[in-house]
Amino acid sequence: MDMILEGLKQAFYLLVTFDPEVMGITWLSLKISGTATFFSLFFGISVGTVVALTEFPGRRLVVSLINTGMGLPPVVAGLIVTIFLWRNGPLGFLEILYTPTAMIIAQSLIAAPIVTGISLASIQQLPRNLRLQILALGANRLQMVWILIKEARLPLLAAVMAGFGGVISEVGASIMVGGNIKGYSRVLTTATVMETGKGNFEIALALGFILLLLAFIINAVLTQVQQRQRPR
Amino acid sequence: MTTDAPILSVSDLFVKRGGVPVLDLPAFSIRKGETVGLIGPNGAGKSTLLLALACLIKRERGRILFHGQVVSTRRETFAYRRRIAVVFQEPLLFDTTVYANVASGLDIRHLDRQEIGERVTRRLGQFGIEHLRNRSARKLSGGEAQRTSLARAFAIDPEIVFLDEPFSSLDPPTREGLLEDLHRILKETGTTAVMATHDRLEALRLSDRMAVMRDGEVVQIGPADTIIHHPADEFVASFVGMETILTGRVSGCGPGTIRVDLGVGELEAVGEARPGEAVRCCIRPENVTLQLPAAREETSARNLFPARVEKIQPLGLFHRVLLDCGFPLTAYVTSQSISDLNLREGAGVQAAFKATAVHVIRHEK
Numbered sequence: 246m247d248m249i250l251e252g253l254k255q256a257f258y259l260l261v262t263f264d265p266e267v268m269g270i271t272w273l274s275l276k277i278s279g280t281a282t283f284f285s286l287f288f289g290i291s292v293g294t295v296v297a298l299t300e301f302p303g304r305r306l307v308v309s310l311i312n313t314g315m316g317l318p319p320v321v322a323g324l325i326v327t328i329f330l331w332r333n334g335p336l337g338f339l340e341i342l343y344t345p346t347a348m349i350i351a352q353s354l355i356a357a358p359i360v361t362g363i364s365l366a367s368i369q370q371l372p373r374n375l376r377l378q379i380l381a382l383g384a385n386r387l388q389m390v391w392i393l394i395k396e397a398r399l400p401l402l403a404a405v406m407a408g409f410g411g412v413i414s415e416v417g418a419s420i421m422v423g424g425n426i427k428g429y430s431r432v433l434t435t436a437t438v439m440e441t442g443k444g445n446f447e448i449a450l451a452l453g454f455i456l457l458l459l460a461f462i463i464n465a466v467l468t469q470v471q472q473r474q475r476p477r
Numbered sequence: 478m479t480t481d482a483p484i485l486s487v488s489d490l491f492v493k494r495g496g497v498p499v500l501d502l503p504a505f506s507i508r509k510g511e512t513v514g515l516i517g518p519n520g521a522g523k524s525t526l527l528l529a530l531a532c533l534i535k536r537e538r539g540r541i542l543f544h545g546q547v548v549s550t551r552r553e554t555f556a557y558r559r560r561i562a563v564v565f566q567e568p569l570l571f572d573t574t575v576y577a578n579v580a581s582g583l584d585i586r587h588l589d590r591q592e593i594g595e596r597v598t599r600r601l602g603q604f605g606i607e608h609l610r611n612r613s614a615r616k617l618s619g620g621e622a623q624r625t626s627l628a629r630a631f632a633i634d635p636e637i638v639f640l641d642e643p644f645s646s647l648d649p650p651t652r653e654g655l656l657e658d659l660h661r662i663l664k665e666t667g668t669t670a671v672m673a674t675h676d677r678l679e680a681l682r683l684s685d686r687m688a689v690m691r692d693g694e695v696v697q698i699g700p701a702d703t704i705i706h707h708p709a710d711e712f713v714a715s716f717v718g719m720e721t722i723l724t725g726r727v728s729g730c731g732p733g734t735i736r737v738d739l740g741v742g743e744l745e746a747v748g749e750a751r752p753g754e755a756v757r758c759c760i761r762p763e764n765v766t767l768q769l770p771a772a773r774e775e776t777s778a779r780n781l782f783p784a785r786v787e788k789i790q791p792l793g794l795f796h797r798v799l800l801d802c803g804f805p806l807t808a809y810v811t812s813q814s815i816s817d818l819n820l821r822e823g824a825g826v827q828a829a830f831k832a833t834a835v836h837v838i839r840h841e842k
Contacts, residue, residue: 381563382582
């Protein structure tokens with residue numbers, strides 16, 4: 246019990262004094278996960294919207310693949326990226342394994358299906374006739390898609406949050422492709438794993454607390470969004 | 478406002494949905510300035526026809542001419558859609574303010590701010606929703622939302638407006654007010670309109686011509702009076718002729734009641750109208766009672782006509798009796814009454830109905 250109390254005290258101290266190492270790790274986590282979320286949004290919203298609005302053979306298969314991808318285990322994503330970036334791998338010449346870039350790639354791979362799946366669902370849940378109504382108002386296809394995305398903006402915000410929440414908290418892929426190198430590729434989750442392993446509970450707790458705080462902020466925003474969506 | 482030149486004409490229109498033919502129309506045309514009512518039961522293809530006329534759904538084949546010009550390629554279709562408007566049963570408003578909703582069609586056309594402002598303000602006023610301009614579209618009642626949707630459609634000054642059962646999800650008083658306003662605005666703007674509805678009275682109120690649809694086909698099209706009094710077949714008759722609809726002119730007004738001259742007799746009805754005004758009187762068959770000519774019972778029914786029985790059709794629990802009172806009249810009576818009154822085709826009876834049983838539709842055209 247003493248150990249936990251002592252750990253909490255230490256964690257609090259590290260936080261309020263803005264311990265440079267802890268802050269550095271936090272900042273890198275936000276940078277990597279934020280960038281990965283940004284890329285996955287580009288991919289996810291475009292692909293999700295296209296799949297939602299078009300009919301093509303094999304569409305059902307694509308939708309199931311996206312839905313399966315939403316549950317892609319981070320370690321599998323890490324494994325795939327590692328294989329590709331391995332020295333003898335197809336993209337080995339890039340020499341980016343164990344760099345933040347590799348982590349961004351792996352996290353994008355994890356977030357993209359989540360964002361795609363939620364985008365697909367949000368565009369699809371709009372009333373069917375809305376598309377016809379927009380076209381009837383004189384919109385061209387591009388204007389129509391833009392208006393639809395605007396109409397689905399609240400659930401799409403949920404896609405952002407879910408994507409970001411998914412990657413900021415994952416650890417498997419980050420360790421595999423980032424290597425947890427101090428001051429270079431060490432992020433909140435990988436550092437927590439390491440410090441816990443070493444028995445440095447106070448630092449682990451501080452890092453864990455920051456992660457929780459981020460999770461709380463994400464959920465608070467999400468809740469706010471959901472509450473703004475009054476029933477029709 | 479109606480001229481003979483068709484603003485829109487289609488030929489050999491054929492639409493399939495899921496491999497099943499849902500619309501088959503050899504020819505159909507709409508004249509500039511007229512209002513065409515599409516009526517028919519659910520699933521008759523009214524919505525499909527509207528969407529096909531608005532070039533919003535794929536057609537198997539079919540030639541559409543707008544002002545005599547073919548609408549076929551993507552580009553022609555896009556140009557055509559910019560000159561029409563469609564209002565659906567659901568208001569389908571965007572998640573923004575009423576003002577921005579009404580402005581949306583103009584925004585899409587990249588008009589300048591000032592012109593958008595003027596046009597939106599005019600339409601908001603016309604549809605009586607000026608006070609809602611900054612309200613969120615999510616916070617509107619059903620009637621307000623549909624008014625916004627109509628204002629949005631009219632804001633782009635469409636040459637043709639297609640209305641797909643725009644009032645069917647509204648409660649009767651709301652519907653009544655909106656119907657009145659739409660009628661007025663259609664007349665003021667001279668906009669050509671095609672409106673699908675399953676409410677015959679609604680169609681009767683707005684339409685210059687009516688088209689009756691069944692199973693993806695138009696079974697009869699023509700002036701409303703012709704359809705009502707000369708239905709092409711049994712189906713049209715059963716669909717439009719559930720009640721007696723008589724055309725006449727107001728000959729006198731009392732307190733709360735009017736007298737209507739039918740040309741072959743006069744009837745009394747509850748309602749308000751100006752003398753000389755053309756009206757239609759609808760009488761539901763269940764409100765018509767029959768009695769023997771000899772019977773001189775005192776009754777509160779204000780309308781009593783000598784009649785001859787034309788036809789008696791059994792309808793399960795009761796019979797439909799078609800009468801000739803100089804004008805056609807339909808009554809529903811029980812089998813018991815048929816035998817009690819000894820009713821048979823050719824027999825003479827007295828037909829009675831109360832002034833409150835007459836539904837008066839004012840039809841200023």
